[in-house]
Amino acid sequence: MSQVVQYILSGVTVGSIYAIVAIGFNIIYSTTGVINFAQGEFVMLGGMVAVSLLRVFPLPVAVAGAVVTVALCGALLEIAFFRRLRHPSALQMIIITIGLSIVIQEAALHIWDEKVRSLPYFTGTEITSIHLFGAAVSPQVLWVLGTVSLAVLGLHAYFRYALAGKAMRACASNPEAALLMGIDAATMRTASFALSAGLGALAGCVMSPITMTHYEMGTGLAIKGFAAAILGGLGNHSAALVAGLAVGLAESCSVAVLPAAYKDAVAFGILVAVLFVRPHGLFGSAEVGTSSREF
Amino acid sequence: MERRSPILGVAALAVVVVAVHLLTAALGKPFYLTQLSMAAYYAIVVMGLCLVMGYAGQISLGHGAFFAIGGYTSAFLTTRNVGARLPAGLREALGHVGALAPRQDLYGADVVAVSPWLACAIALAVAAALALAVGYPALRLKGYYLAMGTLGFGLIIYRVLLGTDALGGVDGIVSVPPWHLLPGIEITGGKPHRVVNYYVAWGAALAVLLLILNLTESRVGRALRSIHGGERAANAMGVDTAGYKLKAFALSAVIAALAGCLFTHYNGGIDPSEAGVMKSVRYVALVATGGMANVWGALVLGAGLTFLSLRGWFGSFDHAVFGGLLIAIMSLAPEGPLRPLASWLARVGVRCRPRSGTGKPEPETGSPRSEAPNPRPET
Numbered sequence: 001m002s003q004v005v006q007y008i009l010s011g012v013t014v015g016s017i018y019a020i021v022a023i024g025f026n027i028i029y030s031t032t033g034v035i036n037f038a039q040g041e042f043v044m045l046g047g048m049v050a051v052s053l054l055r056v057f058p059l060p061v062a063v064a065g066a067v068v069t070v071a072l073c074g075a076l077l078e079i080a081f082f083r084r085l086r087h088p089s090a091l092q093m094i095i096i097t098i099g100l101s102i103v104i105q106e107a108a109l110h111i112w113d114e115k116v117r118s119l120p121y122f123t124g125t126e127i128t129s130i131h132l133f134g135a136a137v138s139p140q141v142l143w144v145l146g147t148v149s150l151a152v153l154g155l156h157a158y159f160r161y162a163l164a165g166k167a168m169r170a171c172a173s174n175p176e177a178a179l180l181m182g183i184d185a186a187t188m189r190t191a192s193f194a195l196s197a198g199l200g201a202l203a204g205c206v207m208s209p210i211t212m213t214h215y216e217m218g219t220g221l222a223i224k225g226f227a228a229a230i231l232g233g234l235g236n237h238s239a240a241l242v243a244g245l246a247v248g249l250a251e252s253c254s255v256a257v258l259p260a261a262y263k264d265a266v267a268f269g270i271l272v273a274v275l276f277v278r279p280h281g282l283f284g285s286a287e288v289g290t291s292s293r294e295f
Numbered sequence: 296m297e298r299r300s301p302i303l304g305v306a307a308l309a310v311v312v313v314a315v316h317l318l319t320a321a322l323g324k325p326f327y328l329t330q331l332s333m334a335a336y337y338a339i340v341v342m343g344l345c346l347v348m349g350y351a352g353q354i355s356l357g358h359g360a361f362f363a364i365g366g367y368t369s370a371f372l373t374t375r376n377v378g379a380r381l382p383a384g385l386r387e388a389l390g391h392v393g394a395l396a397p398r399q400d401l402y403g404a405d406v407v408a409v410s411p412w413l414a415c416a417i418a419l420a421v422a423a424a425l426a427l428a429v430g431y432p433a434l435r436l437k438g439y440y441l442a443m444g445t446l447g448f449g450l451i452i453y454r455v456l457l458g459t460d461a462l463g464g465v466d467g468i469v470s471v472p473p474w475h476l477l478p479g480i481e482i483t484g485g486k487p488h489r490v491v492n493y494y495v496a497w498g499a500a501l502a503v504l505l506l507i508l509n510l511t512e513s514r515v516g517r518a519l520r521s522i523h524g525g526e527r528a529a530n531a532m533g534v535d536t537a538g539y540k541l542k543a544f545a546l547s548a549v550i551a552a553l554a555g556c557l558f559t560h561y562n563g564g565i566d567p568s569e570a571g572v573m574k575s576v577r578y579v580a581l582v583a584t585g586g587m588a589n590v591w592g593a594l595v596l597g598a599g600l601t602f603l604s605l606r607g608w609f610g611s612f613d614h615a616v617f618g619g620l621l622i623a624i625m626s627l628a629p630e631g632p633l634r635p636l637a638s639w640l641a642r643v644g645v646r647c648r649p650r651s652g653t654g655k656p657e658p659e660t661g662s663p664r665s666e667a668p669n670p671r672p673e674t
Contacts, residue, residue, distance in 0.1 A: 035439045081626055094354055094442045095583055096625045098576055102618025110611070219572050223450060226443050265454050268447035275444050276432040 002134035007252050009132070013141050013210065015248020016148040017043070018267075020203040021225025022232065022240035023155065024196040030172035030235040031192035034082060034093045038101035039200060039225060040218030041108075045070045046201025047213030048108055051117045059122065063205045067198045074197025078190045101218060108215040119208040126209075140209045147206045151199060152241055159237070168192060172235070220264060224251075227271035233281025243281070301508040304591070305501055312497045316490065327606075328493040329484070334602040335496035336558040339503050341581045341597035342590050343550030346507055348579070349588030350516065351543040352523035353434065357445030358551045359574035360452035361422050365552025366559035366569060367456065368418035369411060370468040373560075378407020398472055411474035411482075415556045422552030423545050430544040434537055441544075449575050456567040467566030474560040482560040492561055499557060500594060503550060507590045510546075519543055523588070573614055580617040583624045586631025596633070 021039055028036045050066035057065065081096055082088075088096075121128070122143045129136040158165040170178040171188045179185050204213065211217075228247045232239030247267050254266040274281070319327045344358050378386050378395055386407060389395040396410035409417075425448075433444035456462055463469070473483030480491055510516055518539045521529040530536050559565045568574070581600060585592030600617075603609065609616045628635055 035443075037442075081622065085626065089352075090439060091348070091352060091354055092625050092629055094439060095579065095621050098356070098579065099618045099621030099625065102573070102576055103615055103622065106612065106615035106618060110615075219446075220450070223443065223447050227447070230440075230443075259458060262454060262458055265451045268451045271447045272429065272432070272444055272451075275440055 005133045005135035007256060008249065009135060009137055009141060011249035011252030012245055013144050013207075013248070014251065015228075015245035016144055017203050017207050017211075017221070017244075018224045018228045018247050019241045019244025020148055020151065020199055021221050022228035022244045023152070023237050024200045025225055025229040026235055026237055026240055027155075027168075027192050027196040027199070029229075031168055032078075032082065032189045034097065035226070036193075036196070037094065037097040037222055038077075038104055038218070039196070040220065040222030041101050041104040042070055042074060042197040042200030042218075043204035043207075043221055044108060044213060044215060044218045045073065045104065046204030047119065047208040048112055048117065048204075048215070049201070050119055050205045050208065051213065052112070054119065059120070062119075063202070066205055067201045070201035070204075071194040071198030075190045075194040077197075078193035082189070082193075083186060101222070105215055105218060112215065114215060116212045116214045117208075118212045119205060121209045122206075138210065140206075144206045144210070147202065151202060152237075155199070155237065164188075164191065223271065224267040227267050227274065230281055231270065231274050236281065239281065301505060301512075305505050305508075308504070308594075309497075309501060312494075312501070316493060325489065327602075328489050330602050330605040331598070332489075332493045332496035332561060333558065333605055334598040335493075335500040336554045336561065337578075337601045338581075338594050338597035339500050339554035339557075340551045341578050341585065341593045342500075342503055342507055343547035343554075344578050345582050345585065345588070345590050345593040346510070346519070346543050346547045346550075348582045349586075349590075349593075350511060350519035350523060351540045352526075353540055353544065354442045354579065355445045355544065355547070356442055356572070356575045356579065357429070357449035357452075358547070358578045359572070360445075360449040360570045361426065361548040361551035362555035362558070362574070363452060363456060363565065363567070363570035364422050364425065365415075365418045365555030366565035367462060367468065367555075368421050368552075369414040369556045370471045370559045370565050371462065372409040372414035372417060373411055373472055374406075374468055374470065375408055376406045377409060381407075396472075408472070411472070411560060415474075415553070418556050419549050419552050422548045426545040426548030427541065430541050430548075434540045434544060446572065446575070449570060449572060453567055453570040453572070456570055463566075465567065467564055468559075469564035471559050471563050471565070474557075482557060484561055484563050496557070496561070499553075500598070503553075504590055504594055511590070515539065515542075520588070573617075576621070577614075577617045580621045580624075584620055584631060586633045587629075589631060589633060592631055592633045 021043060024039050024042065025035060028034055028039075046066050049069050050062045053062035053065045056062075077100060081100065082093075085092070121138070121140050123139045126138070129138055130142070131137070159169055160166075167178065167183045168188050168191065170181065170183055171185050175185055178188075224247055225244070228244035229240050231246065232241075232243035247270055250270060251263055251266045255263055258266070315331065316328065319325055319331075340358055340362050344355060347353050347355050373396075378397065381389070386395060390397065390407070393410055394413045395407050397405060397407045429444060429448045430441070433441040456467075457465060473481040473488075475481045476495065480495065481488065482492060482495055484492075511519070518529070518534045521532065521534055522536050522539060526536050555565070555569065581597040582593055584600065585594075585596045600620075604613055604616075607613075624631060
């Protein structure tokens, strides 16, 4: 019994990170139509920058600094590479974001190094544990879950109530109409990159004590996050959350059945299976106006 | 439209290949031929991917995996002592047909393994089957799905190769036997075979080039180009877009597997890094650098840049160079650097010998052949 709880908790923890990456995909995709293959790199950068800032600043400042820095990086990427493309083809955008992800990875390799780093545990140490339903849980797991839920709630409120969030949604559902209503679509696109990058960086910080930060971690996260995003249906934030948790749970439960070396293959298997059976996601994408966007 | 036979261009390239050999011999650097042979095998993958990206307008981030599947399948079959498990009569019979090849392993023990010919055929069949299985769902959709699907497929293959002990784990499979193609010609590494293998590798590359050139000039090629130009229009004109995309994808996977198979025999082994994401991204970068729908560019730049990379020119920025290339090409010259260069050269050429009519360069669009490394008309 306690083992089942353990599997579930670890699945929910990694799953919530996948969910954040999936939501990051969605934010950029629904505003700009770009699937950003460099999404995982934001998570990696968040962890790396926070570890570096920690030498000078206390932990909360380091985390906040990392989020802001990476968000600025995201905005810069949009301005430098996507703003000037008039009518980019899907192929063109895929290739550019892949190139970006490689260059960011290699830059991280040269700025930092190939060593595995991690932030300290936010509360307690690696041996501190809380007992939940007979399973031992690190308090960091609670930090991850709490941060992710707060981020998702905040995002939800932002898109629903804040003027900028509404403007972003308007750009997503109909860019021309949004332009006519006086919304600066270009700024909104930049903002969506910044928001998505900052969110990824936050996830990278809270997960760093558990899963460690490594310059190569981005690609795997991007694919699993994308698996979650299409499982939920591209553009659908709340479905992405559920789907991310589902991917995480499937992965952690697979360890009970399959050799651990094949753990990563499970998420990719889900991705391929979803492509086979329901390419528009389990929950459809009727909620957001992205269904008009063609693939 | 005027159509020149690709034979002339291929023959010209063959002359260049011989010239490069003579040049390395004259410079006293015969060891360059080893990397040039490896570069040729990698360039074969790039040309195959060119068919998918340039002509069908789809992107595959899993071609490294197909290369590895080709290599691993033939390496596994040719090193495994299958003869020991078979009854003697069957072993004899299979040996007579040429399906099994007896030899001695590293320690002098007798091994009866599958012959490289049969192993290669099986490798190609496996690659084709996997390509159809991955491509069938992904290619019915557009754009991102094939990219992510093949990226995921590549990672699965990579993880499985890493995690399977029978395939050697991190070390991969070593001491793959030579492949006796003809008497006196065998695909294997080592100094005495260097020159022969250089010609085998480039012969294979030129054969694949010819195959793809002929294919793209055929009805299939026109269908693929029409998909790239406008999938809906192509569909409305009665082109079976999904079918053609799938066939192009499967063919390019088979080409990649063939290259992997040849490479493995040449290299004497294969390891999981061949299936890595970076390898696959590199093939995409090389296709983009070659100019997407330009098999010539794919071969020449693919082999050239791979050669520089294998010689260690890019140092610790090896991956970054290819990532940077991707970004630069896509945002500055999505058609690839060759096309603007070719039209510039043509303009200069026209200015030098003025002809009747406008000074506009010959129309370079449509025909992939017109961007041959030598842009001057050949007749």
